[in-house]
Amino acid sequence: MIDEEAQYDALLGGSEELPSNISLSKFVACRSQEIQIMKNSLLTQTGSKLAFQTLPKHMRRRAMSHNVKRLPRRLRQIHLNQMKKSGMPTQQKRPSRKYRRKPRNLLEEYTKRANKKYKWLQTHIWHAKRFHMVEKWGYKLPYHACDKAFRACYRAMTQHCLLQDISYYSCVEIHGDKSEIIEKIKLLCKPGEGLSIGAKAFSEGNREGEICLYDSFQKAIGNVMFQWQPSIDEKCKLWLWVHAAFYSTTKNTLVECFKNCQIEINELRLELSRFRLSGPLSNPVLQDALALIDIYDIKLVPESPLKKYIDWPENKAVIINQCEFWKKLASVASLHEVSPHIVLPLIVKDPRLNLPKKRIKSVLTFGKLEFDQIPVNISANPLWDKTIRTYSNENKVSDSKIVDLQSGLLVPGSDLKGTIGHIPIILIQRPGNKTQNVGLGSGWDVILPTAWAKPFWIAFVMRGARVGGLRESDSMLYEMGKSQLLHPDTDAGFEEELRHSNQHRVTFFQKPPNKRINYSKFKIASPLLCNWRLLLKDWNSGFTGEFSVLRDKKQLHSINAFLNSKTHPVPQCPQNCLIPVRLECEKRGSLAEYAIICVPKCKSDLSEVLLEPNCEDVNKEKRKELRRAHQSLLKKLRKKRKLKSELASDDHSEILRSYTEKMRALWLPEPTTIRHSCSREVVGFVSKGGFSFSIGKSAGTGYITSDCLSELVDFRNKVLLRNTNSRQYKTANLSVIVE
Known part of the structure; x- marks a missing residue:
């Protein structure tokens, strides 16, 4: 038998012996206090070094103190605690892309x-x-x-299709007695400006109309589009589509108008969106993107309000007529052939079900109209029901579910055959131009629930529609020969003109003095603003400060006949009015914004090259003297700063502000007259000008005063135009815009 090996203490002469085995749990429990002290000492930095300074040199990295993720994991929390104690912010890296x-x-x-x-x-x-x-x-x-x-x-x-999101037009719903609504709205309109809101063409709800609203002081607010609900009851609904520039003014005016009536006003700006498609291919784009429902194979939730609407026998017959009429429109070569402003509601499938894999271009199919007249009762629409609108907005299937369904297709890329969503929409036809360039600007407006705006938008883009913005809206009106949307006699139009003028002023004064146009030498009194009030005051001494744009169609046609005939007498027009006109240059040359419209003195002005005589700048020496005085003052202030350590900043800023205002007033002085500011009498301004692609030459739209018609007897529709940066007059043909 082998002797047991002697233990360490026995070899040293001691009497202590260690047991042959120990209990690990009891041993750790006895040493728990020692382990805790050791852990605390590791987590707590007792020395003066930071956490990253305790690392060996080969493990240190650049910017460790700023980026905690460059430290080992065991030291990151210690480093963050040290940063908090030192008062430095713990800057974390932004999440990954x-x-x-x-x-x-x-x-x-x-x-x-x-x-x-x-x-x-x-x-x-x-x-x-x-x-x-x-x-x-x-x-x-x-x-x-x-x-x-x-x-x-x-x-x-x-030639193709232009797509725009015009959802900044907000919808206001008026619900109540139809005759009472018509009477109250007529108080906010003026007669003679076209068909009223109660006209038979619009009262049945099969067409959309447009009127100009006025406030209680008979001041113009702006043009709004309206549409009646198809109903035979006395109580019905009216939708007004109002531009965002004067939405709040219109809403307040309507609330005041219907204050003591049993009329309900609701805002639908968060429930409905509106798109605009213009061009000859707008109809093919919609024909390809909109998949009509099968009235005999609808698989919706039985409790859904849309299912109940479709199952109603009368509604089912209307839906069949709508689908047949829409299919017949596929053969229309140009949309201006369709009845103008017709309202066509449809119920379509989810556009994501048949979305093409790559962008395609819809093709126009030529053919003849297969119907003689529009079917009766096709304007009934479920979007008038609030429960259906809410159901359509809240029950939209997510894009992830559509992707899951597409991934389960047997043939990748094929159309989904499910009945996931049925969406009620409204199509409204726009006829475009009716005289010159017939059909230009024609297309469809699409009204749909707000939640479905993006799927339909992508569906239209994938069919070849090109997207435009606000610039394209202004360009479209200009090419069509129409005046701009916001007229100068409205508050919204005045604010827009003032904002545009301030932008031009900022751009003008950002240039150095030697690069600025000296408008005084060109005899331009108001170069960066259409000062209508001063112009009207020059033509009428009894001007009180209020003016309006002439919108009476009979009077506008009479003025147009006067301009185009040598024997027509001068029409009687109200004073202090602006007449919307379109101008076309006879010869080459560009026409810019703020150009002045002048009356010729004699017939030789129209045949010869006419130049404005040279003019001296009367403020040139004043600007030099002001600049010398300002530089001298700055030198004195500089000497004071050397003698005195502190100088009041308020006095210094006030001096600079005063100098800037005086210098700008000398560059652009306030005009005292516009009519007699140059050698030819000024009768108006060009509000929008440039090269027109539709007629192939320079053109513009603007306004002239109604008091100047007597001066045009000898020249009729021949006027002179001059840009603000030129001395040369251009001959142009004048015509009145009648919308």
């Missing part, structure tokens, strides 16, 4: 940015990636595309 671009996180980020000051359209994210965005009328709106698309958008309007 992959994390930020997840749809859920992306929508949360955009929701945070969408503040209450500026509202976003449903297509804002799509536009923000591709367009220059501007803040106007309480919205973030697309102005123009980032690429060079000016001519491309014009080609789309004339």
Whole structure:
């Protein structure tokens, strides 16, 4: 038997012996206090070094003190605690791009940015990636595309399809007795400006109309589009589509008008969106993108309000007529052949079910109209029901579910055959021009539930529609020969002109003095603003400060006949009015904004090259003297600063502000007269000018005073135009705009 090996203590002469085995749990429990002390000593830095300074040199990395993730994991919390104690902010690295671009996180980020000051359209994210965005009328709106698309958008309007999101037009619903609504709305309108809101053409709800609203003081607010609900009852609904520039004014006026009536006013701006398609291919784009429902094979939830609407026998017959009429419209070569402003409701399938894999171009199919007249009773629409609108907005299938269904297709890329969603929409025809360039600007307006705006938008884009912004809206009106949307006699139009003028002033004074245009030498009294009030005061000494744009169609036609005939007498027009006109240059040359419209003195002015005589700048020496005095004052202040350590900043800023205001007043002095500011009498301004692609030469739209018609007897429709940066007059043909 082998002797047991002697233990360490016995070898040293001791008597202590260790047991042959121990209990681990009891041993750790006895040493727990020692282990805890050791852990605390590791986590607590007792020395003067920071956490990253305790690392060996070969493990240290650059910017460890700023980026905690460069440290080993065991030292990160220690480093963060040290940073907090020292008062330095713990700057964390922003999440990765992959994390930020997840749809859920992306929508949360955009929701945070969408503040209450500026509202976003449903297509804002799509536009923000591709367009220059501007803040106007309480919205973030697309102005123009980032690429060079000016001519491309014009080609789309004339040859293809131009798509625009005009959801900044908000819908106001008026519900009550129809006759009472008509009587009250007529108080906000003026006779002679076209068909009224109670006209038979609109009262049945099969067409959309347009009127100009006035406030209680008979001051113009702006043009609104309206549509009646098809109903035979005395109580019905009226939709007003109001521009965002004067939406609040219109709403307050309507509330005041219906204050003591049993009329209900509701805002639908969050429930409905509106798109505008213009051009000859707008009809093929809609024909390809909109898949009509099968009335005999509808698989909806039985309790859904849309299912109940479709199952009603009368509604089922109307839906069949609507579908047949829409199929017949596929053979229309040009939309101006269709009855103008017709309202066509449809119920279509989810546009994501038949979305093409890549962008295609819809093709126009030529043919003849297969119907002689519009079917009766096709304007009934489920969107008038609030429960159906709410159901359509709240029961939209998510994009992820659509992707899951597409991934389960037997043949990848084929259309989905499910009945996931049925969406009620409204199509409204726009006839475009009716005289010159017939059909230019014609197309469809699409009204749909707000939640479905983006799927339909992508469906239209994938069929070849080119997207435009606010610049294209102004360009379309200009090419059609119409005046701009916001007239100068409205508050919205005045604010828009003032905002535009301030932008030009800022640009003007950002240039150095030797690069600025000296308008005094060109005898331009108001170069950066259409000063209508001063112009009207020059032509009428009894002007009180209030004016209006002439909208009476009979009077406008009478003025047009006077301009186009040598024997027609001067028409009687109200004083202090502006007449909307279109001007076309007879010869070469460009026409710019703020150009002045003048009356010739003699017939030789129209045949010869006419130049404005040279004029001296009377403020030139005053500007030099002011600059010398200002420089001398700055030298004195500089000497005072050397003697005195502190100088009151308020006095210094006030001196600079006063000098800037005086110098700007000498560059752009306040005009005292506009009519007699140059050698030819000024009768108006050009509010929009440039080269017109539709007529192939320079043209413009503007306004002239009604008091100047007697001066045009000898020249009729021949006037002179002059840009603000030129001395040369151009001959132009004048015509009145009658909308």
